[in-house]
Amino acid sequence: MYSRAVKLSSFFGLAVRRHRQLLRLSQEELAARAVIDRTYISGVERGVRNPTLDVMERIAASLGVGLDVVFATARELSAERENE
Amino acid sequence: MYSRAVKLSSFFGLAVRRHRQLLRLSQEELAARAVIDRTYISGVERGVRNPTLDVMERIAASLGVGLDVVFATARELSAERENE
DNA sequence: CTGTGACTAGAAGTCCGTA
DNA sequence: CTACGGACTTCTAGTCACA
Numbered sequence: 001m002y003s004r005a006v007k008l009s010s011f012f013g014l015a016v017r018r019h020r021q022l023l024r025l026s027q028e029e030l031a032a033r034a035v036i037d038r039t040y041i042s043g044v045e046r047g048v049r050n051p052t053l054d055v056m057e058r059i060a061a062s063l064g065v066g067l068d069v070v071f072a073t074a075r076e077l078s079a080e081r082e083n084e
Numbered sequence: 085m086y087s088r089a090v091k092l093s094s095f096f097g098l099a100v101r102r103h104r105q106l107l108r109l110s111q112e113e114l115a116a117r118a119v120i121d122r123t124y125i126s127g128v129e130r131g132v133r134n135p136t137l138d139v140m141e142r143i144a145a146s147l148g149v150g151l152d153v154v155f156a157t158a159r160e161l162s163a164e165r166e167n168e
Numbered sequence: 169c170t171g172t173g174a175c176t177a178g179a180a181g182t183c184c185g186t187a
Numbered sequence: 188c189t190a191c192g193g194a195c196t197t198c199t200a201g202t203c204a205c206a
Contacts, residue, residue, distance in 0.1 A: 046172095111188075120182090
């Protein structure tokens, strides 16, 4: 509760991972769609990269959704962690 | 209608501008809150910049919302343009 | 299939000033 | 207050070898 302006940055990668797994895609397949290196996707999902809007857009598009959907998922994931 | 994976990237800046104006903040004030250069905010709002997740997060937080909200606004703005 | 460290060209982001 | 430019520093984008 009381989740004003939670840092979604760390959850963006997890949201990407969730969407990717829902589509039964491997990191390699997603990377191919987004025209991004496989290891880069790995870094994004783990939160060790700080991607630009352009890259994020390409990833979201390759997941068949918009960034608003990805960030909505990110918030859901962050909300789950709040019950602790 | 039927807006699958619209490019929200170009509307992110406009969404930021809308949120900022709703708060009656100047670009300078927003920049100060987000600890970002004044001229950079200007560039982001005009869509001539390609900000990183970190910066976008700080901007959204300084607007009192999360990135999911900003991108939801971005989608609304893009939807308005679709009626043409 | 995925995680990780290291590397470099080029873009992100800062800071100055002008209109 | 904001748009825009140039010069500068910091960091990301993109890639590879290896585990």
